[in-house]
Each structure stands twice: as C-alpha cells, then as structure tokens.
Amino acid sequence: MQSWLSILILFVLGAGFGAFNVAISQLLGPKVVTPEKQAPYECGVPPVGDARERQSVKFYLVAMVFLLFDIEVAFLYPWAMALRDLGWTGFVQVVTFMAILAIGYIYIWRKGVLDWGPDEVRARMAARARKVSDGTRTAA
Numbered sequence: 793m794q795s796w797l798s799i800l801i802l803f804v805l806g807a808g809f810g811a812f813n814v815a816i817s818q819l820l821g822p823k824v825v826t827p828e829k830q831a832p833y834e835c836g837v838p839p840v841g842d843a844r845e846r847q848s849v850k851f852y853l854v855a856m857v858f859l860l861f862d863i864e865v866a867f868l869y870p871w872a873m874a875l876r877d878l879g880w881t882g883f884v885q886v887v888t889f890m891a892i893l894a895i896g897y898i899y900i901w902r903k904g905v906l907d908w909g910p911d912e913v914r915a916r917m918a919a920r921a922r923k924v925s926d927g928t929r930t931a932a
Contacts, residue, residue, distance in 0.1 A: 853905050864893055 871878070871886050878885075900906065904918075 850905070857900055857905060861893070861897070864889075 867889065868886070871882060875882065907917075
C-alpha cells in the first residue's frame with residue numbers, strides 16, 4: 793500500500809503543479825489581445841501557403857526509416873540491462889540484430905532514400921558512382 797500512496801502523491805503533485813501554473817498565467821499574464829499575438833507561430837517564421845499542401849513521398853520514407861531505427865534503441869536498452877545474465881547467447885543475438893539493421897541501413901542508403909538534394913545533383917552522383925564501380929574513374 794505504501795508504494796501506491798507514493799504514486800498517488802506524485803500524481804497529485806504533478807497535477808497540482810500544472811493547475812497552479814495555468815492559474816498563475818491567467819492571473820498575471822498580459823490581457824491585451826493584438827493581431828500579432830493571435831497569429832499562428834511556426835518557429836519564428838511567418839506561415840506561408842496552405843497547411844494542407846502535398847508533401848513529398850521522401851518525407852514519409854525518411855520519417856518511417858527514423859521510426860524503425862529509433863525503435864531499435866528500445867530493443868537495445870533491455871539487452872544492455874540484462875547483458876550479464878544473457879551471456880554469450882544474448883551477445884550473439886544482439887550482434888545478429890545489429891547486423892540486420894546495418895544491412896537494412898546500407899540498403900536504404902544505396903536506394904537513395906536518404907538523398908534530399910536536387911535531382912540533378914543526385915543524377916551526377918549516381919553517374920559518378922557508376923563510373924567508379926566500372927573502373928573507368930577513380931573515387932578521388
């Protein structure tokens with residue numbers, strides 16, 4: 793029962809702190825409304841265009857790749873905590889996991905998912921890579 797009481801006290805303190813800050817900002821905050829204060833704020837840059845314009849598919853691909861590689865950390869943390877209990881078997885499993893992730897990273901890198909430059913620059917880089925792989929040109 794003592795552990796639940798501690799959690800309850802923590803919850804009450806957190807909710808009370810939030811409510812206190814909102815109440816104080818309502819009481820002490822400025823009351824003058826201006827058009828500039830009512831405008832949406834986007835990182836200090838005035839908003840331009842429609843918020844519902846189409847995004848490039850590359851944006852979504854990079855977001856999904858970020859999520860996939862970010863989630864790997866969620867798998868590595870428990871492994872790091874239980875490293876001594878898992879022994880060599882756990883070590884081999886995580887090395888295999890990391891190797892699969894590295895292969896996936898190299899694959900998406902080679903496919904150009906991480907290329908955000910203009911199409912002309914990417915085409916020049918691809919042509920240069922083909923020349924290097926054919927042996928007609930050196931890498932430097």
